[in-house]
Amino acid sequence: xxxxxxxxxxxxxxxxxxxxxxxxxxxxxxxxxxxxxxxxxxxxxxxxxxxxxxxxxxxxxxxxxxxxxxxxxxxxxxxxxxxxxxxxxxxxxxxxxxxxxxxxxxxxxxxxxxxxxxxxxxxxxxxxxxxxxxxxxxxxxxxxxxxxxxxxxxxxxxxxxxxxxxxxxxxxxxxxxxxxxxxxxxxxxxxxxxxxxxxxxxxxxxxxxxxxxxxxxxxxxxxxxxxxxxxxxxxxxxxxxxxxxxxxxxxxxxxxxxxxxxxxxxxxxxxxxxxxxxxxxxxxxxxxxxxxxxxxxxxxxxxxxxxxxxxxxxxxxxxxxxxxxxxxxxxxxxxxxxxxxxxxxxxxxxxxxxxxxxxxxxxxxxxxxxxxxxxxxxxxx
Numbered sequence: 001x002x003x004x005x006x007x008x009x010x011x012x013x014x015x016x017x018x019x020x021x022x023x024x025x026x027x028x029x030x031x032x033x034x035x036x037x038x039x040x041x042x043x044x045x046x047x048x049x050x051x052x053x054x055x056x057x058x059x060x061x062x063x064x065x066x067x068x069x070x071x072x073x074x075x076x077x078x079x080x081x082x083x084x085x086x087x088x089x090x091x092x093x094x095x096x097x098x099x100x101x102x103x104x105x106x107x108x109x110x111x112x113x114x115x116x117x118x119x120x121x122x123x124x125x126x127x128x129x130x131x132x133x134x135x136x137x138x139x140x141x142x143x144x145x146x147x148x149x150x151x152x153x154x155x156x157x158x159x160x161x162x163x164x165x166x167x168x169x170x171x172x173x174x175x176x177x178x179x180x181x182x183x184x185x186x187x188x189x190x191x192x193x194x195x196x197x198x199x200x201x202x203x204x205x206x207x208x209x210x211x212x213x214x215x216x217x218x219x220x221x222x223x224x225x226x227x228x229x230x231x232x233x234x235x236x237x238x239x240x241x242x243x244x245x246x247x248x249x250x251x252x253x254x255x256x257x258x259x260x261x262x263x264x265x266x267x268x269x270x271x272x273x274x275x276x277x278x279x280x281x282x283x284x285x286x287x288x289x290x291x292x293x294x295x296x297x298x299x300x301x302x303x304x305x306x307x308x309x310x311x312x313x314x315x316x317x318x319x320x321x322x323x324x325x326x327x328x329x330x331x332x333x334x335x336x337x338x339x340x341x342x343x344x345x346x347x348x349x350x351x352x353x354x355x356x357x358x359x360x361x362x363x364x365x366x367x368x369x370x371x372x373x374x375x376x377x378x379x380x381x
Contacts, residue, residue: 032124033163034335036369038067041335044369045342062341066334074330077119081322084112088196088212091318109196109212113156116194116214119322123329125160125192133159133225149232155209156196159225163189167219191217192321193228216315216324228310339365
């Protein structure tokens with residue numbers, strides 16, 4: 001389609017007038033995400049065109065051409081990813097014609113991670129550094145449990161996220177006298193974890209170092225990043241250890257002291273004194289046992305909560321993640337391209353636009369279209 005066939009429509013006030021030169025949010029901190037479906041965005045933009053003339057028809061043809069171009073490009077990317085991932089896919093139901101030599105597997109794995117990283121970046125995901133994961137390990141989870149995981153058990157590990165926000169969740173705590181209260185929890189809207197286990201890892205049964213695992217989740221609290229990694233264990237805090245060990249140690253100490261220094265007194269006191277002594281020691285040790293059982297129940301309760309949560313928060317696994325990411329990247333690139341083109345097209349008969357002005361105009365359109373000031377800011381690539 002020849003771009004000269006498009007007639008310039010009247011500029012829309014919210015896209016053309018009073019566009020701020022810069023966003024108040026630094027460019028490197030903005031979310032690169034358009035929260036509108038491709039079909040809905042195309043319809044919104046088409047509705048802004050005049051009904052008289054061929055502008056709508058030509059714009060529709062342009063959208064179809066862009067869609068077909070991106071779809072062809074991303075189909076090729078999918079075939080490349082499938083071929084590179086095949087030797088590492090834990091869910092594969094086919095046998096390779098020629099197994100990959102052991103000497104080449106490391107290079108092929110690095111190539112796979114490189115392609116996956118490129119795809120995630122095109123889908124507007126950002127990498128979470130390992131020091132952020134360590135920080136999450138040091139904090140207490142939303143469920144009130146401390147976790148630990150040995151990051152050295154991974155041969156390769158990458159974590160990517162897209163979109164941040166605040167969700168309201170119900171919690172019970174000592175502060176609220178165990179009554180339900182609503183708290184604000186910072187969450188990551190989308191999270192992708194890709195890892196290759198190391199040799200001798202202590203993860204779940206069936207996890208093999210010759211495979212690469214890819215997981216995708218939604219609405220994950222920032223402090224709970226570590227719970228998505230295999231091999232995560234509930235960590236006993238100092239307070240937990242104190243509740244269990246102190247009563248037990250004190251009970252044993254008292255018992256030894258009484259035995260060593262009061263054997264004669266016990267003999268004189270008779271059966272009643274002996275029963276009183278055993279009751280004292282048994283009660284002390286029993287408190288420690290009770291604390292241990294309480295800790296075990298809290299641990300089991302958290303594991304159940306984790307299983308229930310991830311059942312609904314898990315979006316896809318392994319090769320299935322590629323399909324979802326490719327679809328997201330294809331949709332995002334189309335939205336960015338068609339929105340940027342539409343804004344520039346409307347300004348073509350008036351004046352040029354700088355990149356910052358184009359960014360601000362796109363952001364304003366998204367705010368108006370979604371009627372939400374919290375819409376993630378858009379950065380034209």
